[in-house]
Amino acid sequence: MHLSEILTPKDLHLGFNPGDKWNGIRILVENLVAAGRLSSERQADVLEDVLEREHSMSTGMEDGIAIPHAAVEGIEEVLATVGFVDADAQLDFDAVDGLPTQVVVLLVIPREQKMLHIRTMAEVARVLGDQELLARLVACGDQDEAYTLLTSATHST
Numbered sequence: 001m002h003l004s005e006i007l008t009p010k011d012l013h014l015g016f017n018p019g020d021k022w023n024g025i026r027i028l029v030e031n032l033v034a035a036g037r038l039s040s041e042r043q044a045d046v047l048e049d050v051l052e053r054e055h056s057m058s059t060g061m062e063d064g065i066a067i068p069h070a071a072v073e074g075i076e077e078v079l080a081t082v083g084f085v086d087a088d089a090q091l092d093f094d095a096v097d098g099l100p101t102q103v104v105v106l107l108v109i110p111r112e113q114k115m116l117h118i119r120t121m122a123e124v125a126r127v128l129g130d131q132e133l134l135a136r137l138v139a140c141g142d143q144d145e146a147y148t149l150l151t152s153a154t155h156s157t
Helices: 021-034 040-056 114-128 131-139 143-154
Strands: 012-016 069-072 079-085 103-110
Touching (some): 012 021, 012 143, 021 040, 021 103, 040 103, 069 114, 079 131, 114 131, 131 143
Parallel strands (some): 012 079, 069 103
Antiparallel strands (some): 079 103
């Protein structure tokens, strides 16, 4: 699965500054609804599932990446949205390495598709694990430019 299959430029949010990880998750779920990718009727359920997952174990990874996610009943396709944290902001996602988070990738995955869940998480980690790319993405001033960078990195394998 390539990120270009689950993201569009409008799913990339530059200058993301939610204050804390809980508000960041709420904002990203709201973004899925605003983009028409998640119905407002499902918003509360999805938010609850993602928050429950985050309470059980932080999804803050190493090197400035957080991937809050949940496998949700009744979702038919992978839903994703990304917040690129403003360079002047600090976002603590309780990362394994203790460093601030620079990019938050929210993933909502169909509960019935466990292999898709694993492949999607692996693809996000692979692409955003490139520190040079991550720095370029965080510095982007334009959604289309950020999308082009992600798409290029995604298809480079």
